[in-house]
Amino acid sequence: MSSRDVSRPICIIGLGLIGGSLMRDLVRHKQTVYGYNRSTSGTRAAVKEGFDVSDNLVATLQRAESDGAVLVIAVPMQAVASVLDAIAEHAPNCGMTDVVSVKKPVYDLVRERGMESRYVGGHPMAGTEFSGWSASKEQLFVRAAWVITYDYARDLEVDGLAIPAEWVSLFIDVCRMVAVTRAEAIPVSVRAHDEAVGRVSHLPHVIAEALSIVGDNGGTLAQSLAAGSFKDATRVAGTAPELVRAMCETNAAALVYSLDEMIKLLTQARNNLDTDNPNIEALVDAGHRAHTRLEARSGARRESVSPVKISSRPVMRLHPGGKGWVRQLVQAESLGGRIEVF
Amino acid sequence: MSSRDVSRPICIIGLGLIGGSLMRDLVRHKQTVYGYNRSTSGTRAAVKEGFDVSDNLVATLQRAESDGAVLVIAVPMQAVASVLDAIAEHAPNCGMTDVVSVKKPVYDLVRERGMESRYVGGHPMAGTEFSGWSASKEQLFVRAAWVITYDYARDLEVDGLAIPAEWVSLFIDVCRMVAVTRAEAIPVSVRAHDEAVGRVSHLPHVIAEALSIVGDNGGTLAQSLAAGSFKDATRVAGTAPELVRAMCETNAAALVYSLDEMIKLLTQARNNLDTDNPNIEALVDAGHRAHTRLEARSGARRESVSPVKISSRPVMRLHPGGKGWVRQLVQAESLGGRIEVF
Numbered sequence: 001m002s003s004r005d006v007s008r009p010i011c012i013i014g015l016g017l018i019g020g021s022l023m024r025d026l027v028r029h030k031q032t033v034y035g036y037n038r039s040t041s042g043t044r045a046a047v048k049e050g051f052d053v054s055d056n057l058v059a060t061l062q063r064a065e066s067d068g069a070v071l072v073i074a075v076p077m078q079a080v081a082s083v084l085d086a087i088a089e090h091a092p093n094c095g096m097t098d099v100v101s102v103k104k105p106v107y108d109l110v111r112e113r114g115m116e117s118r119y120v121g122g123h124p125m126a127g128t129e130f131s132g133w134s135a136s137k138e139q140l141f142v143r144a145a146w147v148i149t150y151d152y153a154r155d156l157e158v159d160g161l162a163i164p165a166e167w168v169s170l171f172i173d174v175c176r177m178v179a180v181t182r183a184e185a186i187p188v189s190v191r192a193h194d195e196a197v198g199r200v201s202h203l204p205h206v207i208a209e210a211l212s213i214v215g216d217n218g219g220t221l222a223q224s225l226a227a228g229s230f231k232d233a234t235r236v237a238g239t240a241p242e243l244v245r246a247m248c249e250t251n252a253a254a255l256v257y258s259l260d261e262m263i264k265l266l267t268q269a270r271n272n273l274d275t276d277n278p279n280i281e282a283l284v285d286a287g288h289r290a291h292t293r294l295e296a297r298s299g300a301r302r303e304s305v306s307p308v309k310i311s312s313r314p315v316m317r318l319h320p321g322g323k324g325w326v327r328q329l330v331q332a333e334s335l336g337g338r339i340e341v342f
Numbered sequence: 343m344s345s346r347d348v349s350r351p352i353c354i355i356g357l358g359l360i361g362g363s364l365m366r367d368l369v370r371h372k373q374t375v376y377g378y379n380r381s382t383s384g385t386r387a388a389v390k391e392g393f394d395v396s397d398n399l400v401a402t403l404q405r406a407e408s409d410g411a412v413l414v415i416a417v418p419m420q421a422v423a424s425v426l427d428a429i430a431e432h433a434p435n436c437g438m439t440d441v442v443s444v445k446k447p448v449y450d451l452v453r454e455r456g457m458e459s460r461y462v463g464g465h466p467m468a469g470t471e472f473s474g475w476s477a478s479k480e481q482l483f484v485r486a487a488w489v490i491t492y493d494y495a496r497d498l499e500v501d502g503l504a505i506p507a508e509w510v511s512l513f514i515d516v517c518r519m520v521a522v523t524r525a526e527a528i529p530v531s532v533r534a535h536d537e538a539v540g541r542v543s544h545l546p547h548v549i550a551e552a553l554s555i556v557g558d559n560g561g562t563l564a565q566s567l568a569a570g571s572f573k574d575a576t577r578v579a580g581t582a583p584e585l586v587r588a589m590c591e592t593n594a595a596a597l598v599y600s601l602d603e604m605i606k607l608l609t610q611a612r613n614n615l616d617t618d619n620p621n622i623e624a625l626v627d628a629g630h631r632a633h634t635r636l637e638a639r640s641g642a643r644r645e646s647v648s649p650v651k652i653s654s655r656p657v658m659r660l661h662p663g664g665k666g667w668v669r670q671l672v673q674a675e676s677l678g679g680r681i682e683v684f
Contacts, residue, residue: 145569199560223542225539
C-alpha cells in the first residue's frame, strides 16, 4: 500500500451508474472494494464479472463494520434515509461518504441521526443519461469535478472547537478515493453546492424536459428535422424520470431561483423578437461571452496538445489537520479550485 | 457520368462551414464544382488544398452562366439580397438553391426579383458551433435532414398550371446533389420549415445563450462544477453571435411562438417546485415520453448493429414531373419523410 492509497477497505452501497463505475475504477487500481446492490440482476452481472458484490445489505454492512471500511452511499436520494438507518444499526462505527446529487437533504438526514462526525459528503459531477450497473464503466470520472463537503469542520472551526482526528482521516481517505478515479476534488459547502448545481445541472435537466415537449409538439416534421443543437440540449431527457425528479424536487429552492433567472432572460428575448425590428443582440452577445468564460474555466484546456490534459481549475495542496487547513478549503471553494492532500 | 450524377456543374457562393463542407463532398464524388469565397484567407486556404475557388464574385458568376452551372447560395442571410442581385446581373439563366437556415426571408427576396422559376430552396440540418472554411469537413451531412422547398410547384399546381421543365430539372439536380452528401432530402414548404426549425433549431440556440448566462451568474464555483448536461445544452452558444442573430431575428415570428410554449412549461415547473411538496412529475414524464418519441424518429436507429445505419425516416420514391408528384411531396412533408428521385 502506498502513502496515496485509501487506508481502509471501501464498501459501496448501491451499484448503479455512479457506484458501479466507482467500483470498477477502484478494482482497477487494486483498492480493496466490495459492495451491495439492491438489484438481483445487477448483482448477478457484477459477480459474473468478478466483482465482490452482494444483494444482502445487512451482511454487507456487518462486514464493513468488522473490517473498518469506509462506506460510499450511492443510492438515489429517496433511499438515503433507510440506508442511513441500516448503517446506524449494522455499521455504527464506519466512516461514510455519498455521491448523491443534492447535499442539504442528505446532510439534514445525517444530522438528524447524529452521524455528522463520521460523514464527509460527496458528489461527482459526471454521468450519462443511462442508469444501473449495466451503464457503469471505467474512467467515467476522469477530470470531472468531485465535490467534497466540509461543513462539519467549518462549523467546528467557527466555534473554536477542535476537529476530531477520525473526521480528518475520513476526509483524507475520501480525497484519495477521488484521486484514484482521476476526478478533481473540489471542496464546497453544502449550501453553495446546492445553489451551483441548481444552475449547472438541475436547470439543464428541466430545460431538456421542456424542450423535448416543445419539439415533440411540432409533430413528425419537427421531429424529423431535429439535429445537433436540439439533440444535445435534450439528451438528458433520456434520464430515468424518477432520477430527474429526485434531483430537482429535493433541490427545489435553488432550482426555482435559477429558473426565475432563465424565464426572465427568455421573456426578454421573446419581447425583443416580437417587434418590427427583432433584435436579440444583448442576449446573444452576453451568452457568447459567458460561454467563452465557461469553456475557459471548466475542465481541461482545449488547446493542450498533450494527451495528458491540463486541468484549468486552480490547485491547492493542503495537509488536512494542519494549521489553517479549513480556511484553505474555504479559499479553494471560492475559486472552484481543486485540492490535493498530502 | 452516371444517371444519378448532377447533370451540370455546381457553383457554390460562400465557402464557410456549410458551403465548404458541401464542396469537399462533391469533389470527393468527382462532381464538377467550383466556388466563390469572400474571405481572402479562406480562398487561399481552399486553393492551397487544390479546390477550384476564387475570391472574385463577378468572374465566378460569369463562369457559372457560361457553363450552365447550378448555383448554391451559401452565405449568411444578411448577404443573400446582394448575392441575388449579382446573380440577376451576371448569371441570369442559372438555376439556384441555397442553404440558409430560414426559408421565408430568402423566398421573399427571390420573389421580389421574379426569380422563383429558377429557385429550389434548401437547408441542411447539420453544422457545428464553428464557422468558416477552416471548420468545413467531409461527411458533415451524413444522415442529416436536408430540407428542399417546393412552394413554387405547389402554388402552380393549386392554380392548375403546368410546372416548367426547367424547374423540375433543377429540383432533380438539387436532390441528386443532396444524395451525394448522403443527407436525406425532406420536402418541406417554406412556412412549415420556418415553424419547425423555430422549435428544433432556433429555440435551442436561444436557450443555449440564456443558460450560459445563468451558469456564468453562478461565478467560478458554478463554472467549475458545470458538467455534461450543461456543456451539451450550451454548446451552440459558441456559435458566432452574428450567425445566431441572423437565424433567430429573421425567423422571429415562429421563434416567439415556440418561446411562448417553452416559457409556459418552465413557469409551470417553477410554480410546481415553489411549494411545500415540490412535484414536477407532469413535466418530467411528458418530457421523457417526448424524448423517447424523438429518438425513435430522428435520424438513424440506435439499435442497428450494422455500420450502415438505417434511417428511421419513411422514404418515398418519386419521379419529378410525373403524375401526382407534387401531391407526393405534400404527403412526404406531412410525415417528415425523405424522398428519392428517379
